[in-house]
Structure formats: C-alpha cells, structure tokens
Amino acid sequence: MGEFCIGIDLGGTFIKVALLDAALTVRARRQVETPAECGAEGVIEAMAGAAEELLHHRAASSGRVLGVGIGSPGPLDLDAGVVIGMPNIPGFQNVPLRDRLAERLSLPAVLENDANAAALGEYRAGSGQGLRHMVLLTLGTGVGSGIVIDGRLVHGAHGMGAEIGHLIVEPGGEPCGCGQRGCLERYASATYLADYARRLIEQEGRPSSLRELLATGGEITSKDVAEARRAGDALAVEVWDRAVYHLAVGCVSICRVLDPEMIVLGGGLAKAGEELLGPLRAHFERLHWKLAEPKTTLALASLGNDAGVIGAGCVAWEHFGRQH
Ligand SMILES: [Zn+2]
Numbered sequence: 285m286g287e288f289c290i291g292i293d294l295g296g297t298f299i300k301v302a303l304l305d306a307a308l309t310v311r312a313r314r315q316v317e318t319p320a321e322c323g324a325e326g327v328i329e330a331m332a333g334a335a336e337e338l339l340h341h342r343a344a345s346s347g348r349v350l351g352v353g354i355g356s357p358g359p360l361d362l363d364a365g366v367v368i369g370m371p372n373i374p375g376f377q378n379v380p381l382r383d384r385l386a387e388r389l390s391l392p393a394v395l396e397n398d399a400n401a402a403a404l405g406e407y408r409a410g411s412g413q414g415l416r417h418m419v420l421l422t423l424g425t426g427v428g429s430g431i432v433i434d435g436r437l438v439h440g441a442h443g444m445g446a447e448i449g450h451l452i453v454e455p456g457g458e459p460c461g462c463g464q465r466g467c468l469e470r471y472a473s474a475t476y477l478a479d480y481a482r483r484l485i486e487q488e489g490r491p492s493s494l495r496e497l498l499a500t501g502g503e504i505t506s507k508d509v510a511e512a513r514r515a516g517d518a519l520a521v522e523v524w525d526r527a528v529y530h531l532a533v534g535c536v537s538i539c540r541v542l543d544p545e546m547i548v549l550g551g552g553l554a555k556a557g558e559e560l561l562g563p564l565r566a567h568f569e570r571l572h573w574k575l576a577e578p579k580t581t582l583a584l585a586s587l588g589n590d591a592g593v594i595g596a597g598c599v600a601w602e603h604f605g606r607q608h
Pocket residue numbers: 449450460461462463464467469
C-alpha cells in the first residue's frame with residue numbers, strides 16, 4: 285500500500301500528467317496534445333481523461349491517491365483555484381479549473397502557476413535538492429520564474445510576486461508586453477535574444493552569417509545565434525553577450541534581495557550549457573558587490589521539460605501529503 289499524488293502540467297501544446305510516489309519518483313506518466321481548439325471544456329476533459337488513466341495504473345490502484353496538483357499558465361486566482369485567462373487557449377476565461385478537476389476525479393486538487401510548480405519540482409526533485417533557498421529562471425519564450433524560500437513558494441501579498449522576468453534590468457530599455465520598459469524577459473529569453481539578432485540584421489543592415497537564414501525565409505532561433513557565436517560571428521557574439529550581461533544583472537539583484545544558495549537556469553537558452561554559464565559567471569562576479577565573495581551558485585536545471593509536471597505533483601504532495 286503506497287500513497288501517491290498526481291501532477292498535471294497544462295501547456296499550450298501538451299498536457300502532461302504523472303503519478304508521483306512519496307519519494308517523488310514518477311511511477312507512471314501520460315502526455316496528450318492540448319485540444320486548444322476545443323476550448324476550456326475540451327481541455328478540462330483531456331486533462332481529466334489523462335489523469336484517470338493514471339488512477340487505473342496498477343501502482344495507483346494498489347495504493348491510495350491523495351490529491352492532484354495542477355500547474356497552469358495564468359493569470360490565476362490561486363486562492364479561488366480559478367484561471368483568469370490564458371493567452372494560448374481561447375475561451376479559457378474565469379474557469380474554476382481546480383474545482384472542476386476535483387469534481388471530475390473525486391480527489392482534492394490544488395492550482396499553482398506553471399513556473400512556480402517547475403521551481404518546486406527543481407527544488408524537491410532536481411538541481412535544488414537539499415537546499416534551503418532556490419530561484420528558478422526558465423529562459424524560453426519569455427522568462428518564467430519561481431522562488432522557493434525555506435521550502436515554500438513565494439507568491440507575494442497579491443499573487444504577483446516571483447515574476448523575475450519583469451525585473452527591470454535596463455531602465456528606459458526595450459518595451460515589454462507588461463507595460464514596463466527594460467524587463468529582464470526582453471533581454472534574456474530565447475525568443476527575444478533571437479529577435480534582437482534579426483532586428484540588427486534587418487533594420488540596421490549589420491553583417492552576419494545569420495543573414496542567410498533570413499534571406500531564405502527562415503527564422504533565427506537562439507540555437508542559431510549560439511552556433512554562429514561559436515563560429516566567431518561578431519554579431520552573434522554581441523547579441524549573446526547582451527543577453528548574458530542582463531541576465532547577470534538580474535542574478536545579482538536576486539542575490540541582494542534573497543541571497544539564495546542557487547539560481548537554477550532552465551528553458552531553451554539553458555540548453556547551451558557552459559556556453560551560457562561561463563560568460564554568465566564572469567559578468568556575475570564582475571557586477572557582484574565586493575563586500576563578500578559571491579556565494580550563490582549559478583547552475584543548470586536538471587529536470588528539463590518534466591520540471592512542470594513533477595513540480596505539479598510536488599505541489600500536491602505539499603498540500604495533501606501526511607507530513608503537512
Ligand atoms: Zn515586463
């Protein structure tokens with residue numbers, strides 16, 4: 285007889301579900317495409333269907349499932365368990381996702397922001413295991429983030445904390461969709477880094493080996509910029525350094541506010557590994573105050589694309605596990 289929790293990660297492309305035992309080991313998993321064209325009802329049905337398959341898994345049926353953790357894009361009303369809106373899935377407005385799934389699965393459920401869930405996943409089961417304080421930055425389409433302090437996710441007084449992607453790292457800088465200027469997200473996300481390279485080539489006529497990609501109708505990705513940088517392309521070197529510099533500004537500011545043992549980097553840009561970490565550490569050490577040696581470790585995430593679903597399961601364990 286074991287006890288289990290279910291994690292559900294709702295993404296724009298895929299719904300992932302996982303059955304986690306008390307040691308946070310994944311005992312079973314499923315992945316289905318998100319039927320975004322079916323609206324909220326279809327998406328909820330797909331989530332419930334995938335979770336039900338796990339409930340029928342032999343591990344779950346031989347034990348007891350305590351509850352369900354749901355990681356969802358937002359904005360969310362966490363206390364009410366409601367999705368206020370979802371840019372990628374039309375019709376997902378003011379949906380009581382937590383209660384709908386709880387009812388459908390006859391299990392208690394808890395709703396969490398997807399980036400926060402991923403942070404808890406890395407903290408409990410990934411690179412942050414054994415630490416007290418950890419920050420996760422996911423460098424993808426935007427910059428997602430989550431903060432764990434003494435084992436607890438930080439939400440802030442109004443549920444708007446831990447949004448490090450919108451930390452201002454360049455006052456008066458690039459306009460951000462949030463209405464501020466100079467947000468970290470506009471410099472250090474994989475999408476905006478690639479977009480900056482494209483703008484320099486198309487609007488300023490700068491020479492670069494990346495120009496060929498654009499000329500043939502292709503898009504530049506952060507991976508292309510990393511490859512061009514490796515080959516010594518001057519524009520790619522400049523674009524990469526600009527992103528890494530602003531990321532370092534963000535990391536130093538995180539240290540001054542939170543002093544975490546580790547800042548964990550995930551998402552598409554972090555796939556560059558040491559090519560990201562090496563220059564990042566150099567900028568970080570240069571910008572860091574000199575009152576003491578930098579003690580915060582900059583490290584890569586270890587759960588990859590599973591951080592969200594494992595983290596959602598961890599959120600369920602925090603809420604419904606016997607230890608709490
Ligand atoms: Zn912003």
